[in-house]
Amino acid sequence: MTRTELPYDIAIVGLGIAGVPQITHEAEETMRRCRHVFVADTGNGVAEYLRTLSPHVVDLASEKETGAHRIPIYRRFASHVVSAALAEPPVCFATYGHPTMFCYPTTLIQRSAVVLDLKVALVPGVSSLDTLLCDLGVDPGSDGLQMYEATDLLVRRRPLQNDVACVITQAPMVADALNRPAARDVDNLALLQAYLLKFYPADHEVVLATSSPHPLLEPLVQQVRLGSLAAGLVQSAQLTTLFIPPVARRAIADAQLAQRMRVAGAEPVQAAAGAGSAVPTRPGRPNIGPQQPAN
Numbered sequence: 001m002t003r004t005e006l007p008y009d010i011a012i013v014g015l016g017i018a019g020v021p022q023i024t025h026e027a028e029e030t031m032r033r034c035r036h037v038f039v040a041d042t043g044n045g046v047a048e049y050l051r052t053l054s055p056h057v058v059d060l061a062s063e064k065e066t067g068a069h070r071i072p073i074y075r076r077f078a079s080h081v082v083s084a085a086l087a088e089p090p091v092c093f094a095t096y097g098h099p100t101m102f103c104y105p106t107t108l109i110q111r112s113a114v115v116l117d118l119k120v121a122l123v124p125g126v127s128s129l130d131t132l133l134c135d136l137g138v139d140p141g142s143d144g145l146q147m148y149e150a151t152d153l154l155v156r157r158r159p160l161q162n163d164v165a166c167v168i169t170q171a172p173m174v175a176d177a178l179n180r181p182a183a184r185d186v187d188n189l190a191l192l193q194a195y196l197l198k199f200y201p202a203d204h205e206v207v208l209a210t211s212s213p214h215p216l217l218e219p220l221v222q223q224v225r226l227g228s229l230a231a232g233l234v235q236s237a238q239l240t241t242l243f244i245p246p247v248a249r250r251a252i253a254d255a256q257l258a259q260r261m262r263v264a265g266a267e268p269v270q271a272a273a274g275a276g277s278a279v280p281t282r283p284g285r286p287n288i289g290p291q292q293p294a295n
């Protein structure tokens with residue numbers, strides 16, 4: 001297939017979180033096929049690596065003027081990509097992580113493409129949610145997952161379920177619209193802490209997690225009590241995500257269905273007994289399934 005026959009004018013690809021090793025073959029192949037690649041990823045060696053795939057790589061990092069409002073910065077990203085797509089399609093916007101995971105330039109490019117009748121293809125990447133689940137060993141299948149952007153959480157006063165794990169992105173820069181990676185506003189962080197305290201006790205242990213940007217580095221995982229969240233976030237890395245574990249397991253509401261489905265905890269205690277228990281267990285093996293909280 002030649003470039004002109006490709007079924008898109010703009011490809012938007014995710015590059016992953018941990019640098020070059022997390023770029024997928026699918027993303028690489030897509031970038032090779034595009035005439036221009038616009039990259040928004042400050043990962044070590046990423047832009048340099050993309051230059052081995054494409055002769056025309058534009059590093060958008062220089063557009064991220066410190067102290068400027070983030071929205072006009074993202075509009076400029078989108079306008080570079082869309083203008084190039086009108087002139088010399090196909091082009092690629094390559095961004096860190098996953099391209100539709102809290103990535104406003106992707107939204108702007110998609111909206112402009114509708115108006116300008118340009119075709120867009122999206123290629124997934126490893127997101128910070130993916131890496132966080134691995135760093136913390138969390139499986140949302142047990143208790144579910146809620147995920148919010150920190151400022152949006154406060155602005156809309158979104159309700160939180162404290163028996164469901166919660167992921168909050170952009171917590172260190174909550175309520176700050178400017179691109180100031182190193183800045184931390186203690187008053188804004190205190191607003192976030194106060195809002196979360198409406199749903200969780202002050203001694204609830206939460207996690208500040210920063211996934212590794214490079215295979216040779218370990219992730220940073222720090223536990224703090226919710227009552228000290230603001231103090232913890234003041235010192236956190238810019239890309240820290242806040243993870244709040246559930247305070248308790250939600251009680252089973254439909255006992256009959258739970259028994260039919262052999263849900264762990266559907267029948268009290270007998271679960272470890274083997275024959276006749278709600279959850280099949282092997283004799284002599286401990287019950288390692290999810291436990292009901294002691295009341």
Ligand SMILES: C[S@@+](CC[C@H](N)C(=O)[O-])C[C@H]1O[C@@H](n2cnc3c(N)ncnc32)[C@H](O)[C@@H]1O
Nearest residue numbers: 097098101102127128169170210211239240241
């Ligand atoms: C604008 S969003 C972009 C997310 C990105 N598109 C993705 O797929 O993860 C930035 C937020 O993602 C999260 N994030 C990005 N990189 C991270 C990392 N290395 N470790 C933990 N969280 C990260 C943080 O919550 C950060 O504030």
